[in-house]
Amino acid sequence: MLKYLMFMLFLMPLGFNFKLWWVVQFCLISICFLFMMSNSMGMVPWEVGYYLWSDSLSYSLILLSIWIVILMIMASEGVLSSSFYSTSFISLVLLLLVLLYLSFSSSSLFMFYFFFEGSLIPTLFLILGWGYQPERVQAGMYLLFYTLFASLPLLIGIFYLEYVKGSLLMINMSSVMDLGITYYMWYFALVVAFLIKMPMFLVHLWLPKAHVEAPVSGSMILAGVLLKLGGYGLLRILYFMENVAVSMNLIWFGISVVGIWSVSLVCLRQVDVKSLIAYSSVAHMGLVLMGLLTMGLWGFSGALTLMIAHGLCSSGLFCLANISYERLGSRSLLINRGMLSFMPSLGLWWFLLSIANMAAPPTLNLLGEISLLNSIVGWSWLSMLGLALLSFFSAAYSLYLYSYTQHGTPYSNLYSCWGGSVREYLLLMLHWLPLNLLIFFAGPSFLWL
Numbered sequence: 276m277l278k279y280l281m282f283m284l285f286l287m288p289l290g291f292n293f294k295l296w297w298v299v300q301f302c303l304i305s306i307c308f309l310f311m312m313s314n315s316m317g318m319v320p321w322e323v324g325y326y327l328w329s330d331s332l333s334y335s336l337i338l339l340s341i342w343i344v345i346l347m348i349m350a351s352e353g354v355l356s357s358s359f360y361s362t363s364f365i366s367l368v369l370l371l372l373v374l375l376y377l378s379f380s381s382s383s384l385f386m387f388y389f390f391f392e393g394s395l396i397p398t399l400f401l402i403l404g405w406g407y408q409p410e411r412v413q414a415g416m417y418l419l420f421y422t423l424f425a426s427l428p429l430l431i432g433i434f435y436l437e438y439v440k441g442s443l444l445m446i447n448m449s450s451v452m453d454l455g456i457t458y459y460m461w462y463f464a465l466v467v468a469f470l471i472k473m474p475m476f477l478v479h480l481w482l483p484k485a486h487v488e489a490p491v492s493g494s495m496i497l498a499g500v501l502l503k504l505g506g507y508g509l510l511r512i513l514y515f516m517e518n519v520a521v522s523m524n525l526i527w528f529g530i531s532v533v534g535i536w537s538v539s540l541v542c543l544r545q546v547d548v549k550s551l552i553a554y555s556s557v558a559h560m561g562l563v564l565m566g567l568l569t570m571g572l573w574g575f576s577g578a579l580t581l582m583i584a585h586g587l588c589s590s591g592l593f594c595l596a597n598i599s600y601e602r603l604g605s606r607s608l609l610i611n612r613g614m615l616s617f618m619p620s621l622g623l624w625w626f627l628l629s630i631a632n633m634a635a636p637p638t639l640n641l642l643g644e645i646s647l648l649n650s651i652v653g654w655s656w657l658s659m660l661g662l663a664l665l666s667f668f669s670a671a672y673s674l675y676l677y678s679y680t681q682h683g684t685p686y687s688n689l690y691s692c693w694g695g696s697v698r699e700y701l702l703l704m705l706h707w708l709p710l711n712l713l714i715f716f717a718g719p720s721f722l723w724l
Contacts, residue, residue, distance in 0.1 A: 276327035276380050282306055283373050290365035296355050299365060300348050303372075307341045328382040328446065332510060332579060336503055339586050340375040342709070343499035344368060347492040349702050350594050353601065354405065354490075364405060368492065371397035375500055379507060384433050384443040387511070391472075391504055395422055398501060401493040402485060411488035414481075421481040425468035432464030448515040462519045465512055470527060472505030473564055476534020479557045486553035487606075491597035494549065498556050498589035503582045506560070509567050510575060517570060524568040531568075532661035535561040539668030543675060548596045548606045551676055552589060555632060558665060559585045566647035569654040577646025580717060584639035584710060588631045591706030592676075595625055598699055599680070613685030620694040622681050624703045631710055633673040634666075639713045 286302050289295045329337070347368060355361045371394060378390040395418070403415045435457075437443050471478045482502075486494050513520050538558045545551040563581050566574035598621065599611050615622045634640040644666075651658050 276329055279306060279310055287369045290369050291362050293361045303345045310338060326383050326386055327380045329380055333379045335583055336379045336507055337376055339583055340500045343495055343590055344372045346702060346705055347495050351492045367397045367400055382444055382446055388433055392426055402489045405490040406488045408488055414484040414488035417481040418485045421471055425471050428464035429468035432461050435461055445511055458519050462516055462523055469505040469508040473502060473560045475564055476530055476561055482557060483550050483553040487549050491593060494593040495590040498593060499586040502560055506563055506578060506582050513570060528565055528568045531561045531565045532658050536661055536664035536668060539665060542672035546608050548611055552592045556589050562647055565651050569650045571650050573646045574650035577643050577650060581643030584643050587706050587710045588628060591628045591703060594702055602693055608679050610686045611680050612683040615681040616685050618693055618695060625677055625681055627707055629673045629677040633670045637714055638710050642714050642717055
């Protein structure tokens with residue numbers, strides 16, 4: 276694992292020369308290919324050493340991180356062409372990749388916490404430095420304080436775990452025996468930070484604000500990878516807190532059941548394209564959270580599958596929203612209508628990614644949602660109503676997004692037709708292709724348990 280880390284660290288000086296923008300991208304593609312070829316795909320952790328390790332869970336999310344970062348750089352052509360601090364931008368993106376790599380590959384819980392919180396800083400600078408509106412400062416403050424609110428309890432909980440167990444290495448963790456009332460306090464301290472990061476309904480308000488004000492690269496990394504840090508943390512810690520989690524998970528489960536269909540209703544009244552996609556992320560991550568809280572085989576494996584599928588699908592939708600924004604200068608659905616006449620070649624991509632968002636076959640979203648629905652209904656049949664409403668509204672807001680943007684009378688100021696560039700089609704293809712091909716290689720998401 277250390278060799279890939281050194282590769283990324285030595286890549287960072289190249290970012291200070293804007294002429295080497297595409298060299299950096301080529302090197303990242305090389306890292307992605309090498310990392311893809313190096314995996315043993317077994318149940319046993321591999322390449323353990325220097326406090327770094329990997330199993331199929333961390334491997335999947337590291338690969339997703341590298342892939343999304345490559346696509347972020349490809350989508351941010353505007354930063355390079357306008358020469359708007361492009362060297363600072365690429366350096367921040369590479370720093371964020373290093374922090375995400377270290378978060379997913381850390382074998383110690385404290386190191387995971389350190390890099391988990393560290394990834395917040397480059398994201399904040401991306402939003403504040405390259406965001407679109409003056410409200411980006413408020414969005415950055417929301418992101419910062421929501422996330423930091425639960426950070427201190429998480430740190431105290433990790434230190435208390437080290438006091439009880441004598442070790443923070445994840446590979447040595449086993450179920451902790453009942454500690455009385457302290458056990459419940461410790462459970463809340465560890466879990467709440469990851470629930471905010473996912474985000475769970477009621478603590479989700481930072482996400483739509485951050486998405487709407489962030490540049491396209493910030494939205495892609497937020498939706499693609501940073502929301503998965505919360506899921507990854509829960510996957511790592513829930514199995515050694517199973518004694519208390521079985522009884523306490525019902526609280527978060529109940530909030531999520533109500534939350535997923537409430538957020539879906541909120542999606543149906545959005546007039547901002549990015550805001551609609553951001554709220555749909557909250558609904559899908561709520562479903563992932565419910566699967567995690569069941570603590571079953573289907574729930575854990577379905578959660579991992581849907582996290583990867585959502586990362587690719589949501590990132591692709593944000594790219595499409597940005598392509599429209601660059602042409603029209605607005606994200607409003609009232610102006611982004613009738614785009615089938617204005618950009619006919621992009622209509623197919625809107626359709627393909629919209630149906631992926633509603634889990635149509637043969638996308639990876641379908642496999643993840645089938646696993647999660649099995650797990651959640653098996654755990655509590657009372658959740659069937661909430662899940663039925665989620666499935667219905669998921670299709671409703673995805674079709675609403677597609678039909679409203681593509682059909683209808685175009686905005687009166689649009690008189691020309693612009694098909695888009697090859698770079699944009701390649702960008703969308705690299706989102707959609709793995710989303711549909713990975714369903715044939717879904718075994719590893721069930722192997723890591």
